Amino acid sequence: MKLSFVVGVVTVLAAVALFATPCQGQVWEALVPLITQQVVGLWKNGEREFFGHQCTYSVTPTVKSFELYFKGRMSCPSLSSVRGEALTRSRSGVEVKTVEDYVKKVLAQGVITEEEAKAWITK
Secondary structure, three states: OOHHHHHHHHHHHHHHHHHOOHHHHHHHHHHHHHHHHHHHOOOEEEEEEEOOEEEEEEEEEEEEOOEEEEEEEEEOOOOOOOEEEEEEOOHHHHHHHHHHHHHHHHHHHOOOOHHHHHOOOOO
């Protein structure tokens, strides 16, 4: 998580809290956990089995030209040294594009067959 993003969010929340009336303050007490949950939910890390190997993946948000993008990364060290990467505006779409990129790279290396790759690559 970029430090500037965290500092910005904390600054905005602190400024709003200072100027909120007591009634508005109660509303903010209820909203802050919900907002925090949504912001933290933008990041995703995990593991999954892929072609019989344990693989790791991550999705991180990034801002380009004042627009929110998602960067995906995937690697399977026991299968190949390559890493699949993608950058899209869609949080769910970045996972699909990252897997496609990884599959194309391991297919080009000859690690998997074209038949195995067909199930993971969309036209």
